[in-house]
Each structure stands twice: as structure tokens, then as C-alpha cells.
Amino acid sequence: MVNTILYWTLFGVLIINCEFIEFSSANNQLNGGLVSGVHTTYHGAHEAGACELPASNYAIKYSVALGNIESLKHLKFRPELCGQVLTINCGNGPLDVVVMNSNYGGGLDLYASTWKKLTNNMSPGVTSCSVQLSSRNAFRFNGPRCYYKPDSGFGNEYYRNVGLFNTNGRIVVKATIDNRPGEHRGDNPFFAFNFGPISVNKQVVFTFEDGGTHTVYVRDCHYPRNKQFWS
Template sequence: MKNKLISLNILFSILKQVVLIEWNYDLQNKLFWAFDCDFDGNDMTNVRMNGETCGPTCSRTTGCTHFAWSKYQDGTCWMKYGVISKTNAKTIQGRGFVCGTVEINDPGNGGPSQNNVLATRHGATEMGACELPRSDYAVNLPVALGNIDSLGYLKFDGKYCGQILRIDCGNGDLDIIVTNSNLGGGLDLYGSTWDLATNSKPPGETRCSVKLTNRNMLKSSGYECFHSTGETNNLYYRNIGLFNTNGKLVVGAKFKGADGAHRGNNGYWAFDGYGTENDQVVFYFQDGSNHAVFLRDCKNGSNKQIWS
């Protein structure tokens, strides 16, 4: 009887936690949120910000599936990853916590799907605007990414160079790599990609769903830094990019306190000014985190991959 009473008390405590959490829905950012709750573990990154921007920031951050905000350090957003349910939230009474989940909870596949996106066949053989280095790629099916409205958050930007997208054009899911820009268009699928995506339809137009994944472009694991040019020892000019980031989007870079600049539609950041191989470049991700790389660890990426 005593063991049964203990079990009932535990069950009542769990049910009480669930009932106490009153969930709200943010239609604009497509997420659920609530006061006085938290999620244990699976921290991806944390960023100081106010509570109102924590959930929307998570919804825009690749890989973030749920979040928690506390008053720590005048407001800290803890972005989290992994399969989650609202029932996994625990109550934290009287301490000003906020927690929530992103409605499109697809941690293995990056961002939400964009549907009914125009796709055409791209017939060229070229290195493309992204100028990706020759290497051992995990995905070899290229796309020139456009900027039409139906692409939504996936409108072309240099941060998407080398990122892996998952498309379905009626012939099943297919992972492709962004190698080029196609401003004014949608998904401009190279010949090899078009044939697999459409089951070898004649060149023309089709419609696809597309989303960002968390896959790496290279077979190697971990971040990879490349010099865009062969000038790896140039003390006064650097043009470098960070790739193989598991879907994390690079949105900025600094070298010796100076911001890098894009000189083309690619994922490289250019810096003018004196520096040595023992200096570091800090790359900043869309989720608020960053990663520092010594220049000596950046590879020569002047030999470009050719895509067709």
C-alpha cells in the first residue's frame, strides 16, 4: 500500500506540472511559449537578450528546436536542440522563466519547408558564384539558388554557399548543395540534380518543396576553413571562409577587430591589413555563437570544384 501511495504521488506531481504550464501560440514565429517553465539539457548556445526575442531567435536559428529564457545576466536565451515535446517542460515557479518549442520540430533536417517553389534546369558546367574549394564532398548534386518570394528564408545569400538543402520535386527527397546564385529565379537545378529530382523530365519547369538541412558539405567532420585565393601567406590581404558547420549559418567575421566584407556572391570574408598566421579570425553564426580559427589552419582553396 505504501508503494502504491508513493507511485500515485509521483503521478500526481507529474500531472500537476503539465497542468500548471499554460501554453501560448505565436502565429508569426510558429512557436509555443509559456511562463514559469524550463527544459533540461541539450543546450546549443546561449545569448544575452530580452525574453520577447528569445523564441523568435530560436525559430530563425538552424537546429534550434526549443528554448528557455531566464533573468540570468540581465536576460539570457538558452537555445536548445533535439526531439522535444511540451510535456518535457518542467515548472519553475516565481523565477521569471520562459520556455517554448518551435512548431516545426525537425532537428535532423534544419529549417522549415518552403513549398511550391519554381525549379528549372541549369545546363552549365562551372565553379559557380560560391567558388567552393575542390575537396571530398558528401553531397555532389548542385543548385543555383534564387531569390523569388516563394523561397522565403532561403532567398540566396552568401551564407548559404556550401549548405545542404533537401528538395522534393515529386520523385522523393533529394539532398543538394548550394554552389551558385540565380538571382531572379527559384531553384536552378544543374543537369545531374534535375534528372534525379524529376526522374529525367525534359528541360522546363517544375515545382518543389525545399528546406535547409544540418548536413555537412564535406565527408570530413568539424569546421573547415579555406582561403579563397592561393595567397595563404599574404600578410596584408585575406579572403577566407568557414564551411562544414553542420547547417550553422555564418553571418559575419572579424580579423583583428575589423569586420570582413563580401567581395562576390560567396561565403568568403575579405580583410585588408597586416596579419600573421598566428592571428585568429572569428566567425559569427546566425544563432549568436562564434568560432575562432588560426589563419595557419585555413587551407588553400584556390583550386575550385567544378559542378555540372
């Protein structure tokens, strides 16, 4: 009996240790490490950007157009990074910003309010910054939420275009309905499904980069009539 208890106690410790290692590994994968010396520019515009994020109550008001130059490494722009939060530091302290646009051929393109905050009101131009993926959510509400792509419509059973946001830095890389994958159409994080009929009682299964999933009924996806504009 003593041996059995000792065995299970030892086994329990081993399991806890294994889980701890996996959790640490997941955190490292999430954050991806700090990227330094990224070419950073000023972007003076008021726009929704390629990501076409839904108008909502955002906890973060600062924004960035993310580029694809080599110095960005694992943080090169891809549609899956839209709506994610990056922590940027240009030498005046860190700031959390939302990815809401693409900047092909460039690095970090900071919108006016973001530029002023990160550069301490430096004149528009060029600087160098560090950047890292954050686990902070862009929206004020708790937990993940499914949204239709703004202006895509939501009453058509033969066309659904939805995305998952507020995932604490977990990157959504796939979405399926009835095991059939949706696809990105443009540089936005939404997945388009154009088969059907797709009832509102169907489930959308979103798959994260770490292999986990989050399932939502189509009827629970929110429809925003407008895009969020940033400047």
C-alpha cells in the first residue's frame, strides 16, 4: 500500500512537471521572443486598414501597419496577426498596439498617435524599435468572440465570413464548418465559407497555432455594421 501511494505520488509529480514544461514551452511559442532593430516609419492616415477590424469597444487605441521585412522574423505580416496586440518599444518605454493594417516591403509603420507616444513627439521620419507579440487582448470584453467581417452581410446561408478575436495572443490559423475549411480573402483575419446552406445552428471550429481549438455556433457570431478606423 505504501509502495502504491509512493508510486502515485511520484507519478503525480512527474505529470505536474511535464505540464509545467509544456506550459512554459507554449508561452515561449506565444511570445516568440523579442525582435529588435526593426525599421520603423510614420504613417499619417485615418483608415480601417487591410485587416478591416470590427467597430467595437477597444481596450487599446494605438495601432500599427505591420510589414514583412526580414528583420521582423516570426512577426512578418500575415492575416492571422490582424487584431493581435504587439508590444513596441522605440526607446521611450513599451506601448501595446493593435495590428490593423499590412505594410508590405516595410517594417513597423506607426499611425500618428502611436508614433507620438512611442517616439516622445519626434518629428515624422524614421526610427528603430523592438517588437514582441503580447498576450493582452485588444477588446475590453473578456474571452474570445466571433465576428462577421464588416460589410460582408450575415443573412446569406450560402456565404459566411467570420473570424475569432480576443484570444490572449493565441493565433488562429484555421476555421472549419462541417470539416470544410474557410479561406482568407484579402489581408484580413476572417474565414470565408461559400458552400451551403450553412445554418446558424452550425458550429465554426477555430484552430490555434498551438493546436488548440475554440468552437462557436454561427448564431453567436456578432455582426458589426462598421469597420474600426484608426489614426
